[in-house]
Amino acid sequence: MTYPEFEARWQVSGGAERANYGLFLTDFCDLLGVPRPDATTDDPTQDAYVLERAVTFDNGAGKGTTGRIDLYKRDCFVLETKQGTTKRTTEVQAERAKLGLSNPKLRKGHAVRGTATWQQVMESARQQALGYVRALPASEPRPPFVIVADVGYCIDVYSNFAGVGDNYAPFPDSQRFRVLLPELADEKIRERFQLLFTDPQRLDPARLAAKVTRELAGQLARLSAQLEQANHGTEVVATFLMRCLFTMFAEDTELIPADSFKGLLA
Incomplete structure (x- = not known):
């Protein structure tokens, strides 16, 4: 129908x-x-x-x-x-x-x-x-x-x-x-x-969040490996990625102007 x-x-x-x-x-x-x-x-x-x-x-x-x-x-x-x-x-x-x-x-x-x-x-x-x-x-x-x-x-x-x-x-x-x-x-x-x-059960938000978290963790791991292969130190890479994640969170929650960090990356 x-x-x-x-x-x-x-x-x-x-x-x-x-x-x-x-x-x-x-x-x-x-x-x-x-x-x-x-x-x-x-x-x-x-x-x-x-x-x-x-x-x-x-x-x-x-x-x-x-x-x-x-x-x-x-x-x-x-x-x-x-x-x-x-x-x-x-x-x-x-x-x-x-x-x-x-x-x-x-x-x-x-x-x-x-x-x-x-x-x-x-x-x-x-x-x-x-x-x-x-x-x-x-x-x-x-x-x-x-x-x-x-x-x-x-x-x-x-x-x-x-x-x-x-x-x-x-x-x-x-x-x-x-x-x-x-x-x-x-x-x-x-x-x-x-x-x-x-x-x-596929509609369970907890399962969806877990799936997204796993995917994000995989992306971050690959990005971290790429940055380390470009001769950036492990500690520097970890600190940089943590700062990026916090800034994205701040943008999403409007602690900083919308799209300001996204625009900077672009």
Whole structure:
């Protein structure tokens, strides 16, 4: 499925979460080029990647209640869906009321998107997803991601790579954790979601930092060897490279004017 096809199918949806969420998620998989969920079995321990994954909540009195995760993929994520509605729906109904016309029974969804009530609904969905994480059997690891999707509108992403506790933080940060539908046209955004479905640990910032550190260490080692081969003393080379790194840090953190050291090197 191409993004224009995906957008044309879902940007007009609203107000019917239970009817829409399964279709939306399978189309989302097609857009990302990842496998669709498997069929649910009668054994939840076998349901590693399914819609409506059953979990049991322990009420502490020896009895349990059953909850169902909208989309679950073991070792990857717990996903909860909601569906809001646009402000336009409310405006149309108000205008018809002013004209004395009967209002069709339009689906209003959980709340008008962008309002304080809608924000509360999205937070409630996040808490619901965290409850599902806690209800997973002890034999199953806590997934690195919790996702909340407003069908056809946005996808909120939270991560916890430690694998313990409930500290799922906005991912990749508090400014970019909410991905609106049009942003899925960006191939890099889709690639991030592909990894979330297929190899989520590659998105761990700690692993990325370690990879960058190893690459940088290799570059510095080669540069150091070149300078020493040019008859510069080992101690002089080490001191020079340390000063360069500190100056780059000072430039990045704006302790000195932007691009001043980079311009000098050029």
